[in-house]
Amino acid sequence: MALQLDVVLTKEKKEKPDFTQLGFGQHFTDHMFIMDYSAEKGWYDPRIVPYAPVTLDPAAMVFHYGQAVFEGLKAYRTKDNRILLFRPEKNMQRLNTSNERISIPPVDEAFLLDALQKLIEVDQEWVPSAPGTSLYIRPFVFSTEPYLGVRASHSYKLLIILSPVGAYYGDGMKPVKIHVENKYVRAVRGGTGNAKTAGNYAASLKAQNEAKDLGYEQVLWLDGVEGKYIEEVGAMNVFFKVNGEIWTPALNGSILDGVTRNSVLQLLRHWGLPVYEKRISMEELYEAYTRGELEEVFGTGTAAVISPVGELSWNGNQLRIHEQQVGELTMKLYETLTGIQYGEVEDPFGWTVQVN
Amino acid sequence: MALQLDVVLTKEKKEKPDFTQLGFGQHFTDHMFIMDYSAEKGWYDPRIVPYAPVTLDPAAMVFHYGQAVFEGLKAYRTKDNRILLFRPEKNMQRLNTSNERISIPPVDEAFLLDALQKLIEVDQEWVPSAPGTSLYIRPFVFSTEPYLGVRASHSYKLLIILSPVGAYYGDGMKPVKIHVENKYVRAVRGGTGNAKTAGNYAASLKAQNEAKDLGYEQVLWLDGVEGKYIEEVGAMNVFFKVNGEIWTPALNGSILDGVTRNSVLQLLRHWGLPVYEKRISMEELYEAYTRGELEEVFGTGTAAVISPVGELSWNGNQLRIHEQQVGELTMKLYETLTGIQYGEVEDPFGWTVQVN
Ligand SMILES: Cc1ncc(COP(=O)(O)O)c(C=O)c1O
Ligand SMILES: Cc1ncc(COP(=O)(O)O)c(C=O)c1O
Numbered sequence: 001m002a003l004q005l006d007v008v009l010t011k012e013k014k015e016k017p018d019f020t021q022l023g024f025g026q027h028f029t030d031h032m033f034i035m036d037y038s039a040e041k042g043w044y045d046p047r048i049v050p051y052a053p054v055t056l057d058p059a060a061m062v063f064h065y066g067q068a069v070f071e072g073l074k075a076y077r078t079k080d081n082r083i084l085l086f087r088p089e090k091n092m093q094r095l096n097t098s099n100e101r102i103s104i105p106p107v108d109e110a111f112l113l114d115a116l117q118k119l120i121e122v123d124q125e126w127v128p129s130a131p132g133t134s135l136y137i138r139p140f141v142f143s144t145e146p147y148l149g150v151r152a153s154h155s156y157k158l159l160i161i162l163s164p165v166g167a168y169y170g171d172g173m174k175p176v177k178i179h180v181e182n183k184y185v186r187a188v189r190g191g192t193g194n195a196k197t198a199g200n201y202a203a204s205l206k207a208q209n210e211a212k213d214l215g216y217e218q219v220l221w222l223d224g225v226e227g228k229y230i231e232e233v234g235a236m237n238v239f240f241k242v243n244g245e246i247w248t249p250a251l252n253g254s255i256l257d258g259v260t261r262n263s264v265l266q267l268l269r270h271w272g273l274p275v276y277e278k279r280i281s282m283e284e285l286y287e288a289y290t291r292g293e294l295e296e297v298f299g300t301g302t303a304a305v306i307s308p309v310g311e312l313s314w315n316g317n318q319l320r321i322h323e324q325q326v327g328e329l330t331m332k333l334y335e336t337l338t339g340i341q342y343g344e345v346e347d348p349f350g351w352t353v354q355v356n
Numbered sequence: 357m358a359l360q361l362d363v364v365l366t367k368e369k370k371e372k373p374d375f376t377q378l379g380f381g382q383h384f385t386d387h388m389f390i391m392d393y394s395a396e397k398g399w400y401d402p403r404i405v406p407y408a409p410v411t412l413d414p415a416a417m418v419f420h421y422g423q424a425v426f427e428g429l430k431a432y433r434t435k436d437n438r439i440l441l442f443r444p445e446k447n448m449q450r451l452n453t454s455n456e457r458i459s460i461p462p463v464d465e466a467f468l469l470d471a472l473q474k475l476i477e478v479d480q481e482w483v484p485s486a487p488g489t490s491l492y493i494r495p496f497v498f499s500t501e502p503y504l505g506v507r508a509s510h511s512y513k514l515l516i517i518l519s520p521v522g523a524y525y526g527d528g529m530k531p532v533k534i535h536v537e538n539k540y541v542r543a544v545r546g547g548t549g550n551a552k553t554a555g556n557y558a559a560s561l562k563a564q565n566e567a568k569d570l571g572y573e574q575v576l577w578l579d580g581v582e583g584k585y586i587e588e589v590g591a592m593n594v595f596f597k598v599n600g601e602i603w604t605p606a607l608n609g610s611i612l613d614g615v616t617r618n619s620v621l622q623l624l625r626h627w628g629l630p631v632y633e634k635r636i637s638m639e640e641l642y643e644a645y646t647r648g649e650l651e652e653v654f655g656t657g658t659a660a661v662i663s664p665v666g667e668l669s670w671n672g673n674q675l676r677i678h679e680q681q682v683g684e685l686t687m688k689l690y691e692t693l694t695g696i697q698y699g700e701v702e703d704p705f706g707w708t709v710q711v712n
Contacts (some may be wrong), residue, residue: 011643013516025415033412055409058517059384063498066422066554067561103561138504140371142419148381148494150591161414163504185546188580190539192559198422199555203548204421205459205508224544225581349504 003035003046003111004148005118019128022166024303029123033115033160036144037105043158046111048119054072054157057108058269059146061115061153068198069098070140072302073356074165075261076118076345077127077134083120083355084339085137088113090241090259094196095139097257101195103152104141112139116160120355127229130166132338136261137302142198150301154189168304173334175310178233179216180282181207186231186254188224193231193254201235208234218299222282224254231278236299236307237261240285243293250277260300264333266349289319306334359391359467361474374474375484378522379657383491385479388469389516392500393461402467404475410513413485415500417509426452426496426556428658429615430521431476431711433483433490434699441493442697444469445570446511446615450552451495453613457551459508460497468495472516476711479518488523492659496499498554503607524660529682529690531666535572536638538671541609542587544580549587549610557591559649565637572669573653578638580610586636592623592655592663593617596641597685599649606633616656620703627676628650638670645675652683662690 010030011300017027028051035046071091076084092109098269099106120127127135131151139160143153184207187193192200204219218234230239230249237258240247246268251257272352288294297309301322312322339345340352366386373383384407391402418424428445448465455462472493476483483491492629493712495516499509500555540563543549548556560575567575574590585606593614596603602624607613644650653665666680677683695701696708 005701011615028415028502051414053411053413055411057409058388058407059381059494059519062498062554063418063562064425064494064554065557066425067420068419070420101562102557103565136504138415140419146384148492150557150564151559152565154491159414163415182548185544188544188547190541190583191544191547192555193710197555197558198420199417199548199558201421201506201551202423202458202553202555205421206457208506209459209508224546228548238634265514348405 002304003043003108005115007102007122008047010124016126016162019130019133020162022128022133022164024165025163026058027090027163029126029162029164030120031119033056033119035158037156037158038195039154042105043107048115048122051161055146057146059148061143061145061147062213064148065143065150066199067102067104067143067153068140069095069102070105070138070196070198071095073137074302074341075127075137076272076341076343077129082343083124083127084343084352085355087259087263087351088116088293088353091139092176094257095141098195098197099141101192104143104156106270113261117355119162126162126164128164130167132169134165136163136165138163150168167280170289173308173331175308175321175324175326176217177215177311178218178220178313179211179214180312180314181211181219181221182227183186183207185224186221189254191254194251194256196256219313228281228283230282230285231255233309236301236304238297239264240280240294241296241327242288243295243328245274245276246329247276247278247280249280252279258300260302260305260337263337263351270348278318286314286317286319294319294321296330297321298330298333305337306330359399359464360404360580362401362403363474363478364403364405365478372482373520375489375520378484378489378519378520379517382613383520385482385520387403387475387478387517389475391514393512395456395510398461399463402471404471407517408496412471412500415502415504417499417501417503420504421499421506421581423458423460423499423509424495425451425460426552426554429459429493430607430697430698431483431491431660432697433485438695438699439480440482440541440699440708441711443619443707444472444617444709446618447495451497454551455497455552457548458553460499460512463514463690469580473711475516475518482491482518482520484520486523488525490521492519494519503632508694510707513669529607529687531664531677531680531682532573533571533667534574534665534669535567535569536668536670537562537575537577538583542577545579545609547610549702552612576668584637584639586638586641587611589623589655589665592657592660594655595620596636597683598644599651599654601630601632602685603632603634607634608635614656616658616661616693619655619693619707620669623689623692626704640672642670642675650675652676652686653677654686659663661693
């Protein structure tokens, strides 16, 4: 039986926040999408309703055994007032990858993407228009059954909430300082690293705080087995330009398959540049640095799109990259990707999807 | 300022479930304990109130970044109608260990233990009396701030809920069949294995399901680094009796410091038996098995207390233990520990705490 989307509009629209002071993930729109899952009915009752709290039994399994996954993508307003999504089908696919890893039942990706488009249409006034601003989209799923036995829940909720967000680079792109983490581990082979599970983020906070205390903005995660190989930077994938080549850690099961990472790889190949997805040790990178061959470093992710790295601190060594200035390739990727996202640059791959 | 516990009693008591058919973690008592945390006030407003749902903003951080930890302990009714807790201060300590690992602010352990005792007093009718039954106690903490940036939440809730539970061994102790897990990893050095974080349990479900499909009740987890060394079994610590010696994996950071494990170690030493906390490889264990020296295997945890293992399946080898019967030491530990918990056996260590 096909799911039927129900729409209940709010009687009282919220006052909009100051769209020049949005920040990230603090303001939420008038409506949300929600649907429920039960073992008997499967996913049911999909609806767009006024943004409202959720009420849960204290025994709801999400509080205890953490079955929760999420996605993050954005809607962009173009100069000619269209609203574009960037490769949203990738996020729906990844949601199911995450679901699968922690035993949450799969969702109908096409249906969910339709529902998302409808939700954005309903709340289209909330898609900001100032340069660099966007509507952040957060689909998420969590377990709800009130039961304390350790097993997969028999009931879930899936929501999509929307948050207008400010420009990531308010005062221009600035390279960040990164601490190469040698104590904590984000993910390991056989674990949940390639899924966007809530627990992965809780586990990462302490390292992040300790790095902040040392004066670094983010951590660079090394592999959990040998503590040698580069995985990700903060909640971003990471790229290195080494002597004209571009390297990024291969997807090995403990790294998230980022949509931005995938798009950067396609662009670089399209431009005919030599790109390698491979295992990269910190040692090897340091050697390249000492030979003067570490030319650029940047993170990739939906929030920042491209985030230049100006310094890596590793076991007492400070690797200063590109004189702590934004590199040319870093900038070109940023401009091309954001150009495509805002409909200002040709989209040779058909990545954008227009919301009606 | 000292916290003041407020008590609001229910106007309408629930109908009690059939105390001969309790199962685990399905029924909840009339009241719960709850307190809140904010960055400004610290932990505040501790109260015992009627058991009721919690209402959260959909952006509440627990749904997204999974800052959630829990504890599990039990209250036991003695034949002379006293109510005993077993080493509850250990659970309060461990709650703070878990909090610390995922950047949740610490709680006042002594205050929380007092509040727990008061809660049990209020709901004392719910402590069942049939042999083997008990009142399962679930303290838990989760993040509540409605914010989508990845950082530690600035607000939390801590609850304690109570659930009367049936005898774990309804029809007698039966050794379980265990699958030695060689694909999935529960925890790794530098991760969250020694904390009771919600995410650890979500991550474990898939392996558990796959083992069930193969006909095994639980998995035995190997270390995340080399995939060689024994860590835990299901959500229990694990012990081996090998040629008269008792071995258990040493606390290495990725293993939970179980209260039952600690108690078993103390009892064994008290009895003058040779006990070793050490790194144990599956290989070494298999060799002991082939020499006929693997005498008993059992798991330890609050739910089952002692859980005999009758079979280990490892890389195609079936290790049958003690002819799939409960071993003498396994049984003696079970009887001594449950004897102490129910106030029927002398408590030389002062482990039990009476609820007034
Ligand atoms: C751990 C992690 N790695 C990488 C990424 C980048 O993925 P994407 O480019 O799809 O946003 C994210 C953010 O979504 C993330 O949370
Ligand atoms: C992962 C894990 N290991 C071990 C244990 C046993 O700990 P305890 O004896 O304190 O119940 C538990 C259960 O609490 C657990 O969840």
